[in-house]
Amino acid sequence: MTYLEAHLTNRALTFFIENQNSLQNYLEINSIINEVSGLNNFFDTQEEATELLTEIRINQSIVSEPDRREYGDFQTNKTLAFQVAKYVLNKDANIEFLLEPTCGKGNFLIACLSQFKNLKKVVGVEIYKPYVWKTKFEILTYYLANPTFAKPEIYIIHGNAFEFDYSALAKSTRNLKTLVIGNPPWVTNSELGSIDSKNLPVKSNFKKHNGLDAMTGKGNFDIGEFISYTMLKCFEKHDGIFSFLIKNSVVKNIIHDQKINQFRLGHIEKLNIDSKKEFNVSVNACLFLSKLNSEPELICKEYDFYTHEMLTTFGWYKDKFVYSVQDYDESSIVDGKSTFVWRSGVKHDCSKVMELDQVNGHFINALGVEVNLENNLVYGLLKSSDLKGDKTNSFRKLTIITQNKIGQETSYIKTQFPKTYKYLDSHREFFNTRKSSIYKDKPSFSIFGIGKYSFSNYKIAISGLYKSTHFTLVSPKDSKPIMLDDTCYFIGFDDLKMAEIAHYLVNSELVQKFLKSIIFSDSKRSINKDTLMRIDFQKAFESVDFEKAKRKLKELKIEDWEAFAEMVKEDVTEQMTLF
């Protein structure tokens, strides 16, 4: 390919292909080029960089790549591979044996060959033949260009990481200081199942889940996780370093399972990378790095890869798996069992019919049709996105509540609320096509997440969809309680004063610190019933005194404070019966 009448060597072309996203900002690509070559101001203008980007895209569209989804194929760009190798080098420069179990196009191998000067043996394994060749050519080119550099014994093997005999390799390299480096495939066994791929380990239940867990999804694992475990099993007793680019979820699992596995990992680090920038994918991923052959550790220090800013230390602490050891240490006093039972909101799986807007006093359903209903069964409804403020008694949507408790007969609607019945009956097909088996053999128009608790006037609510740990106090509108949908969690009170105190406590510094210490910021649906049930209201209450609370709750009276004290002293099971 030529650019501005100059011929681009293959090496330069590959470099630009891998950094093509950065060509959109000529200052960014200039800084990358400066880092790898020392050249300053490579492009003088954005136009120059854009012209090259256009040439590359035209060139690339001629060669179509095969579908490599099943191989979790996200090649590490040279810059990142170089930075990772450099980071490892600073930890230990005396690496003698280098292994990359899924080496792809060989960027990590080249990055290491160029920086580690004591290498004696190098092994790369890759399943995709064209990449094996690419790696071999890269290495050849590297030594042709640098003929005086010391050359280790190098093996680039066309093989399957699930079948390769790593334990034999581990035995033969036992006395060499080892670096296991790489970026194993980013794909899960269930994704592979859905595309009917055979790129799976034979023993897929390597985490020894029982039949039920394996069935319910705990058996789902990342292929990168499997390869990480294989490496750790084989090389944990080698002196050296383990360094993989993997998904954050895999690191969390490795640290969580350290309690049982006790791999000989020490000085464990997680360095968050920007996967959008590096791989153009939206997956939370990081560099996982650890010293091998160390006393097994159960905690991991988390940093930003680019700035090295320390973010947290997570892992096992005081026999709990926490996101922030420091915050947990300062707030673990409220880690207990909630006096109040946290509930999730109403579930109906029939929003087209059951959810309404109110326009000029008229109900409009989600099909856009005006409907004529009695007011009685219509309640205001809040969803996760509505729970942003501190307090609310207003709503955007309304919903029809057909039952007071789960399984209640709904035939009463016909006699007591004929207009509502007529509406529901005429939309029966929407209810009948609900997929979830929970509605099977249940009364017509059944809903879930409903009970006496749903009708409490005051609710302390939180979204289960977002990361915010702030709780909203929901009060009735026109004397009618407001409902929450099934993406929210709440506790209910009939007395405003009690609700205000509970609201004050869950938003207190101590409880907020506790929640943040146990919630992993990038895991999905981390605010859930299990998490909330750990808030010990009695301990939270005891940690503040009346005067302090009164500074926030101006109208607070001592008798209310004492009534709350009595309430949180009660046994959880008694409270449960209240609802």
Ligand SMILES: C[S@@+](CC[C@H](N)C(=O)[O-])C[C@H]1O[C@@H](n2cnc3c(N)ncnc32)[C@H](O)[C@@H]1O
């Ligand atoms: C995420 S890419 C990373 C490649 C390379 N390590 C890098 O950092 O650029 C994963 C690589 O694993 C390879 N791969 C996938 N399944 C494999 C298997 N069963 N055995 C060996 N390599 C495999 C893919 O072809 C791909 O090159």
